[in-house]
Amino acid sequence: MKQWFNVQVIYALWLREMKRYVRARSRIFGSLGMPFFFLLFLGTGFKNFRPESLPSHIDYLNFLAPGMLAVVLQFGSMFTGMAILWDRQFGFLKEIMVAPVSRVAIVLGRTLGGMTTALMQGFLFIAVAFFAGLKFSGFAGFLLTPLFMIFIAGSFVNLGLAIASMMRDMQGFSIVMNFIMVPLLLLSGAMVPIDQFPVWVQWLSYINPLFYGVDGLRYSLIGMSKFPPLIDAAVLFLFCAGMVGLGAFLFSRSDVD
Amino acid sequence: MHAITTTSLTKRFESLTAVDRVSFEVMQGEIFGLLGPNGAGKTTIIKMLSTLMAPTDGDAAVWGFSIASARDDVRRSIGIVFQDPAVDDSLTGWENLDFHARMYGMKKDLRAARISEVLALVGLEDKAGLLLKKYSGGMKRRLEIARGLMHYPRVLFLDEPTLGLDPQTRHHIWEYIKMLNQKEQVTVILTTHYMEEADSLCSRIGIIDHGKILVIDTPEALKNAMGNDILTIKAADLDSLMTQLAAETWVQEVQRYGDHLLVSARLGEEKIPVAVEIARRIGTVIQAISMRKPTLEDVFLHYTGKTIRDEEDAEGEVPRGRMRKRGGPH
Secondary structure (H helix, E strand, O other), X not given: OOOOOOHHHHHHHHHHHHHHHHHOHHHHHHHHHHHHHHHHHHHXXXXXXXXXXXXXXXOHHHHHHHHHHHHHHHHHHHHHHHHHHHHHHOOHHHHHHOOOOOHHHHHHHHHHHHHHHHHHHHHHHHHHHHHHOOOOOOHHHHHHHHHHHHHHHHHXXXXXXXXXXXXXXXXXXXXXXXXXXXXXXXXXXXXXXXXHOOHHHHHXXXXXXXXXXXXHHHHHHHOOOOOOHHHHHHHHHHHHHHHHHHHHHHHHHOOOO | OOOEEEEEEEEEEOOEEEEEEEEEEEOOOOEEEEEOOOOOOHHHHHHHHOOOOXXXXXXXXXXXXXXXXXXXXXXXXXXXXXXXXXXXXXXEHHHHHHHHHXXXXXXXXXXXXXXXXXXXHOOOHHHOOOEHHHOOHHHHHHHHHHHHHOOOOOEEXXXXXXXXXXXXXXXXXXXXXXXXXXXXXXXXXXXXXXXXXXXXXXXXXXXXXXXXXXXXXXXXXXXXXXXXXXXXXXXXXXXXXXHHHHHOOOEEEEEEEOOEEXXXXXXXXXXXXXXXXXXXXXXXXXXXXEEEOOOHHHHHHHHHOOOHHHHHHHOOOOOOOOOOOOOOOO
């Protein structure tokens, strides 16, 4: 009987991901670049930007930082999908697929590897944001941060996995991912409080799972949120679970080459 | 028990039948070669036998396990070296092997011991700590062969093991394959479109063309079955010379091929003056004539009516560089 939860296999795949990550410095800094510059230029450039819904004690940089953290996680997670296509193109996927292990274990190993790198990017970003002027609202809230980070990473790693399982070429993958990621990002309230939007756009935000991630992170980091954190966490958890299922299903059905 | 048995193994892609009711056996301990041009269906057979692709029809058993119903047992019994490199360039040689060993559930002590063992087998001990992107093509190939052996497989698949390697490296790889077949007592099944490779390496060869296996035998038996020496004759008027030669009793077979005739006959060296005399009699000029013993190339020509190079030109396929992008059925 096949062990679908094979710890050694999951660990082997995770370890490989870690080694690749620490050896690809361009990836570490490259994926931090965009959100960092957003934080720097938007945060300082719009210092005096005061949407009505923003409480007076929170400046724009502090409002923006949790949103940018979500972006780091979102785009960092996307790399897993890229890595699958990369492996397929360079043949390594065959080496993985011909081993006598269940595809569920392979999906789990990849997911954990992808999530770990995304989370490391996220914590790196928090450190950068802290030096740029991010003020944490409190210790208790801060403890919630990793929870939301894990849900966001888990969701988007598996979304990437799902899409990569259906795609063959990397250009196509980037286009599809951007087509999905950018609207999610713009509607997430990461850069502008959604109260600034017309009502129908606000409703689009409410069906955007990333909105709940940003809202939850904002609660955890700066103590401000639209919804209670429990609701944010619940919605995000459901989305994450759905994506894990979808990713595992599509990946295990996908061809080797 | 045979190492591999296939029964009417068939693979169809939409309009193309890549593998057409192929049945053969591979004995335990032998080096079996599938010889054929690109696109003949060799890689598709390997993919089906290694469980990476499901057959459309028919079945096969690898080390007694069905490729349809006992996939994991098949996977545990085989090692495989793919046609295109399948290594992780950002890991070292040692790490690539360690990854493989973990995927196959090997315990820590055994892993370390076996990695040193297989690295020594292919002469890469001192390159173990080097990233794969620093390896040459031949070194990568050797590492992949070592990796294929890591988990003590019974059957080792080698899909075009020397494609894209220079002649010297190719000969080295042949030596390694022969040696590990002995030392590790592993049955080897390889695909190739190089005649010399099949000839020097394989204990038995199956000639495959358009998805069908045409003949299976030892290289010696295949060549001996041709029986005769082969005269290659270039002349001004090939057609009349061909008609004339075909009527001679000593001529076993005459084939026109391009700008020359291939004539098979016993005691070929004595027939050279005879052929020259015939040409003189019908008034044509022989430009060149030579005699040789039959090679696998002649065997291939005999069974398929074409040389392997012809077929590849006709299919518009040239042997691809190892780093080229791949895809689609081979």
